[in-house]
Amino acid sequence: MKILFLSRYDRLGASSRIRLYQYFRYLEAHDVEVKASPLLGDDFLKLSYAGQGIPKRIVAYAYIRRATEVIKAVLTSEYDLIWLEKELFPFLPAWGEALLDLLKMPYVVDYDDAVFHSYDHHRNVIVRSLLGGKIERVMRGAAMVIAGNNYLANRARRAGARRVEYLPSVVDLDLYLEQPPPRGKCFTIGWIGSPTTARHHLTIIENMLADFCRDGASRVIAVGSGDLNLPGVPLEVRPWSEESEVSDIRSFDVGIMPLPDNPWERGKCGFKLIQCMACGLPVVASPVGVNRRIVEHGVNGFLASTAEEWTAALTELRDNEELRIVMGKSARRKVEKEYSLQEASPRLLALLRSVAGRHG
The missing domain is CATH 3.40.50.2000 (Glycogen Phosphorylase B;)
Incomplete structure (x- = not known):
């Protein structure tokens, strides 16, 4: 053929x-x-x-x-x-x-x-x-x-x-290692995408992130976002490359995918969530479109709509390393079964x- x-x-x-x-x-x-x-x-x-x-x-x-x-x-x-x-x-x-x-x-x-x-x-x-x-x-x-x-x-x-x-x-599971590397003292919230999606998506929760990170115990890594400014957020911007994206994701403690609830976003396929889950990470995402199918709330991550729900989800994951591990394993199993x-x-x-x- x-x-x-x-x-x-x-x-x-x-x-x-x-x-x-x-x-x-x-x-x-x-x-x-x-x-x-x-x-x-x-x-x-x-x-x-x-x-x-x-x-x-x-x-x-x-x-x-x-x-x-x-x-x-x-x-x-x-x-x-x-x-x-x-x-x-x-x-x-x-x-x-x-x-x-x-x-x-x-x-x-x-x-x-x-x-x-x-x-x-x-x-x-x-x-x-x-x-x-x-x-x-x-x-x-x-x-x-x-x-x-x-x-x-x-x-x-x-x-x-x-x-x-x-x-x-x-995702190609051969490229995604399940076991994350040893964690540092700072809780790392990770996002991966493009400059366009960064401007439209991360800004939805920028005030929440600023409040959440105010105590200095957490930070945000944005991969592929380009020049991004989130006032009050301890932000590290990394350039995207096909060679480094998996190692970048493995440096996260949790992957996030905030989305506005509109017709365009309902058509997205949640690939960035799948990438994080393939690395054995729990995720927090907006309950929009296919995110509802990928994220099993309370099993492999959390769905969050309001600033209060985002804060509660991130706080629970930050303060409970065992929960992160259990949810991360569940996330990996789901990818192996449905998204490989x-x-x-x-x-x-x-x-x-x-x-x-x-x-x-």
Whole structure:
């Protein structure tokens, strides 16, 4: 079987890396040839995270290159299947996906966030009018929609997708050591994400964190947040890298994932929680979307909505090392059972083969 993988980004893009690239080794070991063709490279993402403007000529060239790739795939019948991340061309109509469907070129489309809200909730009425139903059209044309949570899967079903399969975001357990390193005297609250999510998520609980850390017994580590200022919070900012992220997480005592309760966040797949849990850490998270499924309140962590609930959860974990250990072990077991690459890879291979075989 030969698959053309059309991702949004290269490996620096978290969704592309976790939802697609990390499966390549397993697929190739099972006689699947995969060609990866990201729409935008890592340099684009670095500029975006830095808040710099992206030259339009770069985007235009990327779109032309992708259109050429798709046309070639259709004309040569070289591939058994196209594996698409979210959509072919962001902020353009679904003409490319419609052409693939018309010409009977099967494609599988993967979603790990509510990208449809980029259109149907856009502040520009023209965008809402022209593209509000775009992702639904992409879903309907796909041979299969793979969704990272129920919010996304239900959207695909309502759109009339032919086939919808649930596949959570997962971690490679071989890369995640369960036993955390020896702890220091300071209780460490850890968060991992991007500059964009840091600005929108950590600021939700910044006042609570400042109050909680006021006695000097606790600190916060933010990995991948970029330049972040949380007044009154003893904060250490670390740059993200694929090589160091696991060791950074293992330096936490607890992982946190605050989220606002809105439609976009309900589409998230909770991957940062899963990473922390894979390292044997308890977690505290907002009860939003898939977080409710990942976090078993009082078993592998706590769900917290208010500042008082966040403070109570962190206080209990700070003051009770044995509880942290017990919850951390429970967290690891849940990841091993439900959120591991080792469990998900055979299932993904079977799903891809079922689609390619039906259209072969």
